[in-house]
Amino acid sequence: MSEQLVGKVLAIALRDADKTVMHEVADATAIENGGLVGDPPSSPDRGVTLLASGQWKLVTDQLGANLPWWTRRANVLVEADSLAHLIGRRVQIGNVELLVIAETKPCGLMDKLHNGLRAALAPDVRAGVYGRVVKAGSFRIGDAVTLV
Structure with a gap:
């Protein structure tokens, strides 16, 4: 099966137990389902939730704010302009496979995190996409994100 490059992993973050604080990590392990x-x-x-770096830049430029990506x-x-084309498709990140x-x-x-952020994220899939882990594994910063 041929693979089409979408981009690469620029950063990874996990939420703490109460889901308030995000912590950046170098790698992650995904559990099937x-x-x-x-x-x-x-x-x-x-x-797993994915955010395109290009969309995040549009959002922060629109707001005139220098917000860390994990504010979202x-x-x-993912280093990509958009992830909209991934919806309904499978992607591989490291040896993890997701169904977007x-x-x-x-x-x-x-809007609690930054005034106007919700509206800035609303159009054009700027808030990213989410998916189901269909094949467990691990991935790290720098890994390719490919359509499979």
Whole structure:
């Protein structure tokens, strides 16, 4: 099966137990039909969240704010302009395989973190995408993200 390069992993972050603070890590382990080890549990379809670096730059430029990427609360920052084309498709990150389920819709917490962030994230899949872990494994910063 041929693979098409989407981008590469620029950064990885996990939430603490109460889901408030994000911690950047160099690598992560994904559990099939689960999430990332060290990240609080979520539904299987939302096991991993991905954010495109290009979309995040548009958001921060629009807001005129220098916000860390993990303000969006995503697990993985991908070097890509957009991830919209991944919805409904499988991607491989390291030796982890994800089925990208849908667009991440920004919630009210975004405006608590920075005024106007929710509206800036709303168009064009700027808030990223989420997916189900269909093959467990691990990945690290610098790994390729490919369509499979």
